[in-house]
Amino acid sequence: MARRRHLDSWRDYRSTPQKIGSRKEGFRRTRLLALLACEGDDTEPQYFRDMFSLLIKKKALSPSSFIIAPHKHTDPMGVLDDLLKYSGPLRETYKDFSLRWIVIDRDEERTNGGGHTLGNFNTALSRAEAKNVKVAWSNPCFEIWYLLHFQYRQTFINRDELLKELPKIIEKPYAKNTPGMFEYLLPHINTAKRNAEKLSKMNQVPADANPGTKMHELIDAFEKEIGVIIQQ
DSSP states (O other), X not given: OOOOOOTTOHHHHHXXXXXXXXXXXXXXXXXXXXXEEESSSSHHHHHHHHHHHHHHHTTSSOTTSEEEOOOOOSSHHHHHHHHHTOOOTTOOOGGGOSEEEEEEEOOBOOTTSOOBOHHHHHHHHHHHHHXXXXXXXXXXXXXXXXXXXXXXXXXXXXHHHHHHHHHHHHTSOOOTTOTTHHHHHGGGHHHHHHHHHHHHTTOOOGGGOSSEEOHHHHHHHHHHHXXXXXXX
C-alpha cells in the first residue's frame, strides 16, 4: 500500500480538485501542521499557545493549523495516549499532522508523592518511536528549559529544587502556571537552544540525563517546517 501523504501538503490539495463539503475539502482549507500533547495542563500548553500566537502574527501559520490535544493524563504513557487517540472535528487523527510531539517530564517518583515510574517514562519513549511520534522530554521537568535560557547547568537537580531556585535565576516572580513566560524568555531562546544541545551531547539516555531536555529539537522542528526563525 502506498504511503499516506501528509495532509498539510498545501500545494497538493490546492492543485487537486476536491468535492465541496468533503472531508478532504476541510483539510484543504485547514493546514494541519502540528499536534501536541502535554503532561502539564496549563504551563506547557500556555507556553506553546503563546509561541503559536507569535507565529500567527508573523503570518507563518494560521490559527487552525495547530492543535493541543485535550488534556486527560499527567503521566508519560497517558500523554502519549492523549495524542494517539486524538480525533478532530473533521475526523482527523494524529497521523494527519506533519509534526506530532508529546511534551513529557522524567519527574522521578518523590517521597512526598508525585512523579512517574521509570518504566512509564521509558515505555512512553519506545512506544512513541514506534508510532513515529517525537518526544520533547525534560529531566527533571519542563522548567529546566526555562533555566537554560539564563545559565548552563550540568549538575543534578530535582524538581522541587529547580522550582525553588528558578525565580532567583530568571529574576522574575515565578510559580507553576505563571503567564507570559514565552514572551519573557524569548530574547534568550537561542541561548537555551545552545545550552540544551550541549547537554544532549553529554548523556544520550533520557532517564539519566539530569539535567536535560529536547525542547530545542521541538523548536527547531517548527522553525524548519514553517521556514521562520522564531528569534533571530
